[in-house]
Amino acid sequence: MSASRSAGLLLVAPALVLVMALFVYPLTYSVVSAVSDPAGGVGAANFIKAFELYSGDILYTIFIVVISTILTGLVSIAIAGYLTMGETPWLVSGLAWLYRWPLFIPFIVAAQCMRTFLAKNGIMNNAIVAAGLLEPDQTISLLDWRGIVITFVWKQVPFVAMLLAGAMASLDRATIEAARNLGASRLRCLVEIGVPQVAQTLMVGLVLSFVTMLSVLSVPMMVAGSQPTMLTVDMAFRINAYGDYPVANALGVISYLMTAITAWFYLRYSLRQHRETLT
Amino acid sequence: MRTFILVPTLAITLVAAPASGQTINVATAGDENMVDYVRDYLGPLFEKAHRGVRVVAVGTGPGDAGSQKIYEKLAAQKSAGVAAWDFDVIVIHQKIAGQMAGAQLLAKYKDDIDTGKLVSRETAANALGADVSGYVMPMFHSQTALAYNPDIAKDVPSSYADLAEWVKKNPKKFGYNGIKGGMSGVAFVTGWVYAFSSDAAKMMKGPYDAATKAAWGNLLGQLKDFNKSVVITPGNAGTLDMLNRGEIAVGPVWVDMFYTWMADGKLPPSMKLKLITPGMPGQPMYYAVPAKAANAKLAETFVAMATSPEVQAEGIIKRFNWYPGIDAKYLEGKLDKAAWNKLFTDISPEELATKGQPFPITPYFNDVLEAYEKQVAN
Numbered sequence: 001m002s003a004s005r006s007a008g009l010l011l012v013a014p015a016l017v018l019v020m021a022l023f024v025y026p027l028t029y030s031v032v033s034a035v036s037d038p039a040g041g042v043g044a045a046n047f048i049k050a051f052e053l054y055s056g057d058i059l060y061t062i063f064i065v066v067i068s069t070i071l072t073g074l075v076s077i078a079i080a081g082y083l084t085m086g087e088t089p090w091l092v093s094g095l096a097w098l099y100r101w102p103l104f105i106p107f108i109v110a111a112q113c114m115r116t117f118l119a120k121n122g123i124m125n126n127a128i129v130a131a132g133l134l135e136p137d138q139t140i141s142l143l144d145w146r147g148i149v150i151t152f153v154w155k156q157v158p159f160v161a162m163l164l165a166g167a168m169a170s171l172d173r174a175t176i177e178a179a180r181n182l183g184a185s186r187l188r189c190l191v192e193i194g195v196p197q198v199a200q201t202l203m204v205g206l207v208l209s210f211v212t213m214l215s216v217l218s219v220p221m222m223v224a225g226s227q228p229t230m231l232t233v234d235m236a237f238r239i240n241a242y243g244d245y246p247v248a249n250a251l252g253v254i255s256y257l258m259t260a261i262t263a264w265f266y267l268r269y270s271l272r273q274h275r276e277t278l279t
Numbered sequence: 280m281r282t283f284i285l286v287p288t289l290a291i292t293l294v295a296a297p298a299s300g301q302t303i304n305v306a307t308a309g310d311e312n313m314v315d316y317v318r319d320y321l322g323p324l325f326e327k328a329h330r331g332v333r334v335v336a337v338g339t340g341p342g343d344a345g346s347q348k349i350y351e352k353l354a355a356q357k358s359a360g361v362a363a364w365d366f367d368v369i370v371i372h373q374k375i376a377g378q379m380a381g382a383q384l385l386a387k388y389k390d391d392i393d394t395g396k397l398v399s400r401e402t403a404a405n406a407l408g409a410d411v412s413g414y415v416m417p418m419f420h421s422q423t424a425l426a427y428n429p430d431i432a433k434d435v436p437s438s439y440a441d442l443a444e445w446v447k448k449n450p451k452k453f454g455y456n457g458i459k460g461g462m463s464g465v466a467f468v469t470g471w472v473y474a475f476s477s478d479a480a481k482m483m484k485g486p487y488d489a490a491t492k493a494a495w496g497n498l499l500g501q502l503k504d505f506n507k508s509v510v511i512t513p514g515n516a517g518t519l520d521m522l523n524r525g526e527i528a529v530g531p532v533w534v535d536m537f538y539t540w541m542a543d544g545k546l547p548p549s550m551k552l553k554l555i556t557p558g559m560p561g562q563p564m565y566y567a568v569p570a571k572a573a574n575a576k577l578a579e580t581f582v583a584m585a586t587s588p589e590v591q592a593e594g595i596i597k598r599f600n601w602y603p604g605i606d607a608k609y610l611e612g613k614l615d616k617a618a619w620n621k622l623f624t625d626i627s628p629e630e631l632a633t634k635g636q637p638f639p640i641t642p643y644f645n646d647v648l649e650a651y652e653k654q655v656a657n
Contacts, residue, residue: 236459
C-alpha cells in the first residue's frame with residue numbers, strides 16, 4: 001500500500017514540480033512585486049501609478065476582449081451549427097475542411113497578414129475598389145481596434161468551433177429530428193436545442209479564448225497604433241523603457257483579476273451543472 | 280526561472296561548438312537589419328580572416344527592449360558567479376550602455392584596439408549622461424527625420440511649429456508611432472519637447488532636476504491636441520508602410536531604414552527627407568565586450584575589424600546606409616564619392632551637425648516618456 005502510494009507520489013512529482021516552478025512561483029513573485037512599495041514595505045503605489053497612466057488602456061483591453069469573445073461565440077455557434085445541421089453535403093465538407101486553418105497560424109503571422117490585408121490601401125480595399133464597389137478615397141483603414149478584434153476572432157473561432165462541433169456531433173439527434181418533424185426551423189433547433197446542450201463546452205472554449213486574447217502581445221502591437229493600446233503592450237513598455245517590473249507586475253495582477261472574473265463565472269456554472277447531474 | 284532557459288541554451292551552445300575552432304557569440308539589439316549586418320556581412324568577413332573561427336549572430340529584438348534582454352542575461356550570469364559569460368560581443372543602445380558600465384558588466388577595451396583612436400564624437404564617452412569612455416565603440420550613428428512624399432504633400436513644414444499648423448490644414452496626413460512602437464516616435468516626441476520647452480540644453484547635458492517636467496503641461500497639452508489630427512501608426516516599420524501605401528504623406532523615420540527600404544523597392548524613389556528645426560534626435564549603437572566574455576581577445580579583434588575604416592565604408596555606409604561610427608575623415612579614399620553623397624542627398628552634413636540632436640540624459644528621457652504616457656496617451 002505504502003509502496004504504491006510513494007510510487008503514485010513519484011508519478012505526480014514531475015508535474016507538480018513543473019506547476020510549482022513555472023506557475024505558482026512566478027505568480028507569487030509577480031503579486032509580491034506588484035504590492036511592493038518603492039519606498040519600502042507593502043503598498044498600493046504601483047497600482048495607483050498603473051491606473052494613473054493606463055486607466056484608458058485597461059478599459060480598452062476589456063472592451064476589445066469582451067467584444068472579441070462575444071463575436072467568437074456567435075461565429076463559432078454558426079459554424080458548428082451548420083456543420084451539424086447543414087443539409088448540403090458539399091458545403092458542409094468544404095466548411096469542415098476550411099474552418100480549421102487559422103488554428104495552425106501563429107498570432108504574429110496572422111497579425112502580419114492583417115496588416116497588409118486590412119490597411120486603407122491594403123489587399124481587401126484594393127479588391128473592393130477593383131471590383132468597382134468603392135472609390136479609392138472612400139476606403140477606410142481597419143488597422144485600429146477593429147483590426148485587433150477581427151484578428152482575434154479570426155484566430156479563435158476555429159478553436160471554439162472545433163470544440164462545439166465535437167460536442168454537437170455527440171448530441172442525441174433524435175431530439176433535433178423530432179423538432180424538425182414538428183416544423184421547427186434549423187435556426188430554432190440550433191438556438192433552442194443544440195446550443196443549450198453544449199453550453200458548457202461553449203463556456204470552456206470562450207473562457208480559454210478570453211484568457212488567450214488577453215495575453216497576446218504581437219497583435220495589438222502590430223495591427224493598431226499604440227494609443228490606446230492593450231495591457232500587454234503597456235507591460236512590455238514598462239519593462240523595456242524603464243526596467244520597471246513592479247508597475248508591469250501591477251498591470252499583470254490587473255489582468256489576472258480580469259481572468260479571475262471569467263474563471264469565477266465558469267466555476268459557478270460548472271458547479272451548478274455538477275450538482276444538477278448528481279441530484 | 281532564468282536557469283531553466285539558460286541551461287538548455289548553454290548546453291546547445293556547447294554541443295554546437297566545433298571541437299577544434301572557436302566560436303564567438305555576437306548578440307545584437309535592434310531591428311532585423313542589425314542581425315543581417317552581423318550574420319551576412321561582418322561574420323563571413325571575420326571568418327575568412329580567422330580560419331577555424333565561427334561567428335554566431337543572435338538578435339535580441341528591436342528598440343531598448345533588445346538591449347534590456349542582453350542586460351538581463353549578463354546581469355544574471357554575473358550574479359550567478361559564472362566565470363565565462365556567453366556573449367563575446369554585444370551591440371547595444373545608448374540608454375542601457377551607461378547602466379551596464381555602471382553595473383560593471385563591460386570590459387574597458389577601447390584603448391586596447393587600434394581603431395579606438397579613430398573615434399571623435401562625444402557619444403563614445405557620454406551615453407545619455409553616463410560616462411562610458413573606454414567601454415564602448417560606436418558602431419554607427421543614425422538620425423531621425425521627417426520622410427515625405429512630394430507627390431501628395433505640398434509645402435512640407437520645416438519646423439515643429441509649422442508642422443503643428445500644417446496638420447490642422449491636412450488632417451490625418453501626418454503619422455507617427457507614439458512612444459510604444461519604436462524609437463522613431465520617441466525621437467519625434469523628444470524633439471517636440473526640445474522645441475517647445477526652454478529646457479533642451481539642460482535635458483541633453485544635465486544636471487537633472489526633477490522639477491523641470493512640471494513646466495511641460497502646456498506643451499504636452501498641445502501635443503495631445505496635435506494627436507487628434509494625426510494617425511498613430513503601428514511601429515517604425517508601420518510608419519514606412521503607410522508612407523509607402525500613400526496613406527500618410529509625412530512621418531518621422533530613421534534615415535537608414537528609409538534608404539534601405541527605398542533600395543529594396545519598398546518606398547517610392549520620389550520620397551524625400553527633411554530634418555526640421557530646431558532639430559530631431561539621433562543615436563549611435565555601440566559595440567561592447569562583456570567583462571567576462573569567454574573569448575575576450577577574439578572579441579576585441581572582431582570589434583577592431585568592425586570599426587576599421589574599410590569595414591565602416593563598405594558595410595556601414597555603402598550597404599546599410601548608416602552614418603559612420605568613427606571620424607569621417609578616416610574614410611577618405613575608402614569610399615567612392617557617389618556612395619558618400621547618397622547619404623547626404625536630402626540632409627547636408629551641416630544640417631546634420633546643427634539639427635542632429637542627442638536624446639536627453641536618462642532621467643529626463645524617462646520623464647519625457649512617462650509624462651507623455653500620463654498626459655498625452657491616457
